[in-house]
Amino acid sequence: MEISVERGLxxxxxxxxxxQHPHEIILLLRGKxxxxxxxxxxxxxxxxxxxxxxxxxxxxxxxxxxFSIVGTAHSHPSGSLRPSVGDLNNFYSRVMVILANPYSRxxxxxxxxKGFNLQIRIED
Numbered sequence: 001m002e003i004s005v006e007r008g009l010x011x012x013x014x015x016x017x018x019x020q021h022p023h024e025i026i027l028l029l030r031g032k033x034x035x036x037x038x039x040x041x042x043x044x045x046x047x048x049x050x051x052x053x054x055x056x057x058x059x060x061x062x063x064x065x066x067f068s069i070v071g072t073a074h075s076h077p078s079g080s081l082r083p084s085v086g087d088l089n090n091f092y093s094r095v096m097v098i099l100a101n102p103y104s105r106x107x108x109x110x111x112x113x114k115g116f117n118l119q120i121r122i123e124d
Contacts, residue, residue: 003095003110004121005040010105013043017075018103024056025049026074029097030066038070038095053077060092071095081109088115 017025026049030042046058056074063069071093079101087096091113097120100107110118 001095001112002037002119002121003040003097004037004123006123007105009040009043010108010122013073013097014099014103014105014108017099020051020075021101021103022053022077023051024054024075024077025051025099026056026058026072028063028066028069029071029073029093029095030068031070032068033070033094040070040095040097042068043073055086057090069093071097073097073099075103076100079107081107083111083115088113 013027026046027043028046029040030044031038031040047062049056049058076098081098081100083096083098095118096111098109098111105122108120110120112118
């Protein structure tokens, strides 16, 4: 499975994570799913998001029904690109993107539900 995202959209997510540091962020990713790929086209800040230095959460029951949500992105202010057990236990939809400090394009990872890395293609 390959994940594709426009450079500008990815940079906006990284900028948001950088602005909120040292607190974590969590975002809902909107896009399209094809047979072997997921294209991320937009992101939303979930309603009633709460965040601290080691967590970011939102009440899932507050989400509207939106079949365009393909996953989540969240930050790791610690710089770790590895998902925590809590990350994997709270996996939502098809893909999880981790944006790690120092929040550059070389400090991101996309994962499937089992925690395996997915290839990310950054488009111009």
